[in-house]
Amino acid sequence: MSISTGQPVIELKDVKVHHRARTGGLFRPNVVKAVNGVDFSISRGETVGIVGESGCGKSTLASVLVGLQAPTSGQVLFHGKPAIKRSAAMRKEFGRSVSVVFQDPATALNPRMTIQDILTDPLQVHGIGNAASRAAKVKELLALVGLPASAAEVTPSQVSGGQRQRVAIARALALDPDIIVADEPTSALDVSVRAQVLNLLSDLKARLNLGMVFISHDIQTVRYVSDRICVMYFGQIVEEGPAAQVFDNPSNDYTKKLLGAAPSLLHT
Ligand SMILES: Nc1ncnc2c1ncn2[C@@H]1O[C@H](COP(=O)(O)OP(=O)(O)OP(=O)(O)O)[C@@H](O)[C@H]1O
Numbered sequence: 001m002s003i004s005t006g007q008p009v010i011e012l013k014d015v016k017v018h019h020r021a022r023t024g025g026l027f028r029p030n031v032v033k034a035v036n037g038v039d040f041s042i043s044r045g046e047t048v049g050i051v052g053e054s055g056c057g058k059s060t061l062a063s064v065l066v067g068l069q070a071p072t073s074g075q076v077l078f079h080g081k082p083a084i085k086r087s088a089a090m091r092k093e094f095g096r097s098v099s100v101v102f103q104d105p106a107t108a109l110n111p112r113m114t115i116q117d118i119l120t121d122p123l124q125v126h127g128i129g130n131a132a133s134r135a136a137k138v139k140e141l142l143a144l145v146g147l148p149a150s151a152a153e154v155t156p157s158q159v160s161g162g163q164r165q166r167v168a169i170a171r172a173l174a175l176d177p178d179i180i181v182a183d184e185p186t187s188a189l190d191v192s193v194r195a196q197v198l199n200l201l202s203d204l205k206a207r208l209n210l211g212m213v214f215i216s217h218d219i220q221t222v223r224y225v226s227d228r229i230c231v232m233y234f235g236q237i238v239e240e241g242p243a244a245q246v247f248d249n250p251s252n253d254y255t256k257k258l259l260g261a262a263p264s265l266l267h268t
Pocket residue numbers: 019020021022032033034052053054055056057058059060061217
C-alpha cells in the first residue's frame with residue numbers, strides 16, 4: 001500500500017451540508033444534517049475509503065469533493081486555496097483534476113453515444129488536442145482499462161455491465177486527473193466482476209499515482225482497496241486511521257458494529 005505524497009489536492013475543513021427535510025412534522029427534525037462537521041483530505045498516491053450505512057452522508061460528501069454541491073458552511077480547499085468562489089480558470093482546473101466514477105454505469109453513460117464519443121467528449125470540452133491526438137488518447141484509455149480498441153465503435157448497451165464500468169473509469173481518466181472519487185463503483189455490478197473492477201481501480205491508482213476516494217457501505221470492500229479509512233455515522237467521521245488499524249483495533253463502537261455485521265467480501 002502506498003503512502004500519500006505532498007500537499008492534499010482537496011481538503012475539507014468543518015464542512016456541513018444541511019438540507020431542509022423532505023418530510024417535516026411535529027416529532028421530526030426539519031433539517032437533515034447530511035454532512036455535519038467533516039474534516040477530510042486527499043492527496044495523490046493514497047486511497048481513502050469512506051464507509052458507513054445507507055443515509056450516513058457518503059454521497060453528499062462525495063458531491064462536495066467533486067464540486068457538484070457547495071457546503072452549507074465550512075471550507076473546501078483545492079491545492080490549499082479556497083474553492084468555493086472559484087474563478088472560471090479554477091473551475092476548469094478543478095474539473096480536470098478531480099473526476100468521479102458513479103455507482104451505475106448504465107445511467108452514468110449516455111446510451112446514444114458511441115464509446116469513442118463518450119471518451120472524446122471531456123477532451124473536446126476542455127479543448128485538448130486535435131482529432132488525431134484525441135483518437136490516439138481514446139485507444140490509450142481503452143487499453144488502460146483492459147478493453148479492446150474495437151469497443152470504441154459500439155454504444156454502452158452493447159457491452160457487459162463490468163465493461164460499461166470500465167468505460168466509465170476510462171472517461172474519468174481522460175483528463176489525467178489527480179483524484180478519482182469512486183462512489184459505490186462496484187455495487188451495481190454482478191458479483192462475478194466486482195473483484196476485477198476493484199483490482200483495476202487499485203492497479204490504475206498505483207500506476208498513475210492517483211489519489212482515490214473510495215466510497216462504499218461495505219467495509220470489507222473498503223478495506224480491500226484503502227490505505228486509510230474514514231467511518232461515517234450520521235453525517236460525521238467517527239473514526240479515521242490506517243486501514244489495518246481501523247480493522248484490527250477499532251476504537252469506535254459503531255466501527256465495531258460495522259465490522260461485526262460485515263458479510264463476506266464483495267457479496268453484498
Ligand atoms: N437534497 C436533499 N434534500 C433533503 N435530504 C437529503 C438531500 N440529499 C440527501 N439528503 C438526506 O441526507 C442524508 C444523507 O444522504 P446521502 O445520500 O449522502 O447518504 P449515503 O450515505 O450516500 O446513503 P446511500 O448509500 O443510501 O446513498 C439522508 O438522510 C438523505 O435522505
